[in-house]
Amino acid sequence: MRLVRDLARRKLRSTLTITGIAIGIMALVVFGSMANKMNALINGGSKYYADKDIVSIGSMFSGSFQPLSLSDVDKIQKVDGVAAASPSIDMMLDDTTTATMGTPEMISGFVPGGDKGLETFPMTAATGRLLTASDSGNITVLGSDLARKLNAKVGETIKLRDVNFTVIGILAPTLTAPDKDAQVTLVAAQQLFVKTLPPLIQSKVNASDIATSITVYPKAGVDPETLKANLKAALGSSYTVMDGKDFDALLGSISTIFSLVLTGVAMLSLLVGGLSTINTMAMSVAERTREIGIKRAIGASRWRIRREVVLESAAIGLIAGLIGLAIGAAMTTLFNDLGRASGNVLFELTLGTALTAVAFATGLGAVAGFIPAWHASRLDPVTALRYE
Amino acid sequence: MAILEGRNLRKTYRLSKRNTVEALKGVEVSIDKGEMVAIMGPSGSGKSTLMHILGLLHAPDPNHGPAPELRLAGEDVAALSDNARTKIRARRMGFVFQDFNLVPTLTAIENVMLACDYAGIGGKQARQAALEALGLVGLADRADHKPSELSGGEQQRVAIARALVNKPEIILADEPTGNLDSERSAEVLALFRQFNREHGQTIVLVTHDSEVGEACDRIIRMRDGRIRDYGQRVEVPAMAAALVPVLA
Numbered sequence: 001m002r003l004v005r006d007l008a009r010r011k012l013r014s015t016l017t018i019t020g021i022a023i024g025i026m027a028l029v030v031f032g033s034m035a036n037k038m039n040a041l042i043n044g045g046s047k048y049y050a051d052k053d054i055v056s057i058g059s060m061f062s063g064s065f066q067p068l069s070l071s072d073v074d075k076i077q078k079v080d081g082v083a084a085a086s087p088s089i090d091m092m093l094d095d096t097t098t099a100t101m102g103t104p105e106m107i108s109g110f111v112p113g114g115d116k117g118l119e120t121f122p123m124t125a126a127t128g129r130l131l132t133a134s135d136s137g138n139i140t141v142l143g144s145d146l147a148r149k150l151n152a153k154v155g156e157t158i159k160l161r162d163v164n165f166t167v168i169g170i171l172a173p174t175l176t177a178p179d180k181d182a183q184v185t186l187v188a189a190q191q192l193f194v195k196t197l198p199p200l201i202q203s204k205v206n207a208s209d210i211a212t213s214i215t216v217y218p219k220a221g222v223d224p225e226t227l228k229a230n231l232k233a234a235l236g237s238s239y240t241v242m243d244g245k246d247f248d249a250l251l252g253s254i255s256t257i258f259s260l261v262l263t264g265v266a267m268l269s270l271l272v273g274g275l276s277t278i279n280t281m282a283m284s285v286a287e288r289t290r291e292i293g294i295k296r297a298i299g300a301s302r303w304r305i306r307r308e309v310v311l312e313s314a315a316i317g318l319i320a321g322l323i324g325l326a327i328g329a330a331m332t333t334l335f336n337d338l339g340r341a342s343g344n345v346l347f348e349l350t351l352g353t354a355l356t357a358v359a360f361a362t363g364l365g366a367v368a369g370f371i372p373a374w375h376a377s378r379l380d381p382v383t384a385l386r387y388e
Numbered sequence: 389m390a391i392l393e394g395r396n397l398r399k400t401y402r403l404s405k406r407n408t409v410e411a412l413k414g415v416e417v418s419i420d421k422g423e424m425v426a427i428m429g430p431s432g433s434g435k436s437t438l439m440h441i442l443g444l445l446h447a448p449d450p451n452h453g454p455a456p457e458l459r460l461a462g463e464d465v466a467a468l469s470d471n472a473r474t475k476i477r478a479r480r481m482g483f484v485f486q487d488f489n490l491v492p493t494l495t496a497i498e499n500v501m502l503a504c505d506y507a508g509i510g511g512k513q514a515r516q517a518a519l520e521a522l523g524l525v526g527l528a529d530r531a532d533h534k535p536s537e538l539s540g541g542e543q544q545r546v547a548i549a550r551a552l553v554n555k556p557e558i559i560l561a562d563e564p565t566g567n568l569d570s571e572r573s574a575e576v577l578a579l580f581r582q583f584n585r586e587h588g589q590t591i592v593l594v595t596h597d598s599e600v601g602e603a604c605d606r607i608i609r610m611r612d613g614r615i616r617d618y619g620q621r622v623e624v625p626a627m628a629a630a631l632v633p634v635l636a
Contacts, residue, residue, distance in 0.1 A: 002493065002494070002498075005493045006493055009493060290489070291491055291492070293489075294485075294489045294490075294491065295491070295502070295506075296474070297443075297445060297477065297483050297485075297489075298477065298478065298482075298483055298502065298503050298506060298550065298551075299474055299475070299477045299478020299479070299481075299503065299506035299507060300474070300478075300502075300506050301471060301474045301475070301506075302470065302471070302474075304506070380446075381445050382440050382445050382446060385485065385489065
């Protein structure tokens with residue numbers, strides 16, 4: 001209580017200092033939440049790709065790929081170390097999809113059960129059911145973000161690339177790519193995909209024979225990296241084989257950039273907030289020179305005076321941290337609500353991020369208090385008493 | 389018996405590189421337990437400096453010549469660390485200043501409790517002691533007032549309550565009546581005298597005011613950093629004289 005009264009003695013200065021730190025902490029909370037979301041996406045992908053290899057022609061990520069033939073699947077299944085090879089078609093939900101934060105919306109066609117039970121990435125239906133090997137026709141299972149964006153429910157009919165599909169299930173959130181997928185059977189996807197090819201190629205391919213990638217699961221005890229080498233040797237150089245490490249290398253750099261931005265924001269708020277707190281506390285100590293003199297004279301130890309100043313400074317940090325967190329949390333919630341309509345949920349404020357931000361602000365305040373506290377504790381009581 | 393004894397006390401202040409002031413030029417002083425002594429002298433005579441050394445606010449200079457000696461109830465305190473001196477100030481001494489020197493953000497009782505806190509007494513016990521001390525100076529009903537809501541005389545009485553609350557052996561007062569009119573000065577002096585007689589507290593007053601000096605048992609007169617006159621202990625009224633040894 002005394003502490004708050006002391007802060008209230010210089011309302012303007014305390015308010016300005018608190019505002020300064022609060023803005024820094026707010027930025028920290030917003031960027032931190034964004035990084036959380038990014039890391040969830042990347043970790044989800046990293047986990048998905050960790051135990052398998054993906055075969056394609058050209059690069060999946062440059063958009064220059066050519067369709068594979070289902071005969072490639074037979075070829076792959078004969079390669080040493082292969083347990084299962086499952087063809088799939090991945091395509092953009094529509095051609096107008098622009099670059100977004102996170103993963104794009106995709107139509108994902110695959111053979112249910114083609115993984116022979118080897119897929120370890122957990123996927124469950126929140127409502128309805130998942131696709132099974134006996135399914136056929138135009139039915140789809142939607143990822144949670146996509147379902148929210150399309151406002152689709154189980155049993156309803158939606159259009160995928162102008163073709164009607166019945167929604168049979170909606171996935172539980174995975175916090176990564178499948179949240180924005182429309183899962184269909186491989187046969188349905190082949191029909192959709194062939195229409196997107198240039199007419200010249202379209203006439204040459206057999207729709208029921210194409211795939212954009214083949215997911216290869218290694219036999220128990222076979223390293224995906226070893227399998228990658230085997231596949232490359234068997235298929236030749238026109239095929240691209242990616243394993244989990246390639247994926248991590250591709251997306252790890254994004255994660256690094258985010259970490260750097262976050263560190264930059266933290267450093268900036270450390271510098272600005274810290275200096276401003278030092279200034280406020282130094283002024284406060286100067287103003288209270290006489291009071292410190294009295295306290296020292298009647299028996300306050302140097303340690304007591306230091307503690308008093310550091311605690312007050314930490315209180316400035318704590319208040320600023322809580323305000324910054326409140327504004328940051330409000331902003332991420334607002335942005336998420338605005339983005340939800342378009343399926344762009346960019347922020348995830350975790351308890352860890354919230355606690356770190358507040359602890360950081362409090363620590364910053366305390367550390368900034370050390371210099372003025374030291375100065376205050378070294379004052380000579382007699383000189384301080386005479387100070388006007 | 390002497391409660392405070394000093395010998396070869398010197399203090400030189402360095403104002404700038406070339407300008408030094410010799411505030412105390414080797415002083416020998418002794419103050420008896422239960423005595424109420426005034427230290428008088430013109431400005432710059434070293435009386436405040438002497439009080440700061442007796443009150444352990446400053447340490448005497450370690451001389452080139454004979455080493456300084458300072459004893460508190462027989463114990464050598466001349467060369468104690470800052471921490472040790474602070475502890476003695478908190479537990480065994482009480483201070484009253486000319487400008488009252490209360491903490492402006494704290495109420496009267498909180499100001500008094502501050503002294504308890506520094507002496508290691510907290511909670512209910514501190515509150516009880518503070519209320520009692522405020523009662524002694526006649527301000528129990530003003531306990532929750534801020535200094536700004538009190539008159540000068542009242543503020544000085546709060547400061548006296550703060551000096552008394554830990555029942556210290558010695559109270560040191562630097563011009564305690566300097567900012568008060570004669571009526572309030574008389575009240576403050578009466579309080580000091582009352583504690584001196586009822587509890588046998590040793591009181592050292594620094595003052596300009598000869599009326600204040602006259603009210604004490606003895607006047608030490610200083611000039612130019614030296615003591616010129618140690619004074620004679622005057623006859624105290626018989627009644628009080630009889631009480632001092634009983635209560636001390």
